[in-house]
Amino acid sequence: MKRAKHFGIVLTVIAAAAAIVLGVCAGSVFVPPAHLLKIFGNALFGTKLEGVPDSSVSIIMTIRLPRVLLGFLTGAALSVCGTAVQSVLMNPLASPFTLGVSSGASLGAGIVIACELTFLGSFTLPAAGLVFGIAAMFLMVAFASRIDRTLRGSTIVLTGMVLSLFVNGIVSLMANAKDEKYKQIMKWQTGSFSGRKWEYVIILAVTLAVCLGYFLIKSRELDLLTFGDEQSQSAGVSTRREKTLILLATAVLSGTAVAFAGVIGFVDLISPHIARRIFGAEHKLLLPMSALIGGTFMVLCDLAARTVMAPNELPVGVVTSLIGAPFFAWVFFRRSSSGSLRR
Numbered sequence: 001m002k003r004a005k006h007f008g009i010v011l012t013v014i015a016a017a018a019a020i021v022l023g024v025c026a027g028s029v030f031v032p033p034a035h036l037l038k039i040f041g042n043a044l045f046g047t048k049l050e051g052v053p054d055s056s057v058s059i060i061m062t063i064r065l066p067r068v069l070l071g072f073l074t075g076a077a078l079s080v081c082g083t084a085v086q087s088v089l090m091n092p093l094a095s096p097f098t099l100g101v102s103s104g105a106s107l108g109a110g111i112v113i114a115c116e117l118t119f120l121g122s123f124t125l126p127a128a129g130l131v132f133g134i135a136a137m138f139l140m141v142a143f144a145s146r147i148d149r150t151l152r153g154s155t156i157v158l159t160g161m162v163l164s165l166f167v168n169g170i171v172s173l174m175a176n177a178k179d180e181k182y183k184q185i186m187k188w189q190t191g192s193f194s195g196r197k198w199e200y201v202i203i204l205a206v207t208l209a210v211c212l213g214y215f216l217i218k219s220r221e222l223d224l225l226t227f228g229d230e231q232s233q234s235a236g237v238s239t240r241r242e243k244t245l246i247l248l249a250t251a252v253l254s255g256t257a258v259a260f261a262g263v264i265g266f267v268d269l270i271s272p273h274i275a276r277r278i279f280g281a282e283h284k285l286l287l288p289m290s291a292l293i294g295g296t297f298m299v300l301c302d303l304a305a306r307t308v309m310a311p312n313e314l315p316v317g318v319v320t321s322l323i324g325a326p327f328f329a330w331v332f333f334r335r336s337s338s339g340s341l342r343r
Contacts, residue, residue, distance in 0.1 A: 219283035
């Protein structure tokens, strides 16, 4: 069993690296991997760029590399959040997408777009998305705790779904009221990594490192929470406190990812399930493997989004939905025969 897991870890790392290389090299202009190595060598060690066109350097360093890395980090962040939320709520269908974070971020972004706000320059829209996404999670937890002081998973999921539907209704009303901004708001709601900056990559990378580190520190509590509140409390876990802290950390990480990339669904549902099937339910291994699988999946979806209908580009959220919706249905119907998250 250990040998199989070790093999799975190596294969996952290789797949992630291959997806990043493919995402950077492929596109309207193909850049050979040999040129890619020379460009990285020049950027890191100052080696010569013999035989590499200046246009290739510009394409890689200013367009594709930040886009691919942001895509990978976004997929990793959403997958880590999905893993944590599913364990805390003991619900295989739970995710930040269903708990109101994405809809809250949509409301913030919609307000910025509709009112043409620019008080933070290019960071205005991401900042508003982050603040409103986190606020939505705070609001959801506050409502859920009023209804159920123990914060049972079913209460949180239902509260989050109701909040998401209500906020999405407000965003749709806003988009229709501002006809000239309708396409821009709708485009943001389907996600994209086009034109994203290196600053976004750095901010999301730091946020992911901090939050993933926190989740790994709390891996024992996450393991116990998958058994239910009673068994967790008997093992000395303060379930209400731990649930609240983990959900808030999830809101920060998923809110940051959504703020930079727009609303992208189903990644936080698909990747944790694949990771659990391969690596089991121990969070010390499950969390990083889920991050790698989610990042790889997102890079491949973004590659499909910009190449399948070239020169036109599909929103990456459309690609993830086309794959994720059938997967969601499969998990839902499979749940009747196996409701546990633990293998």
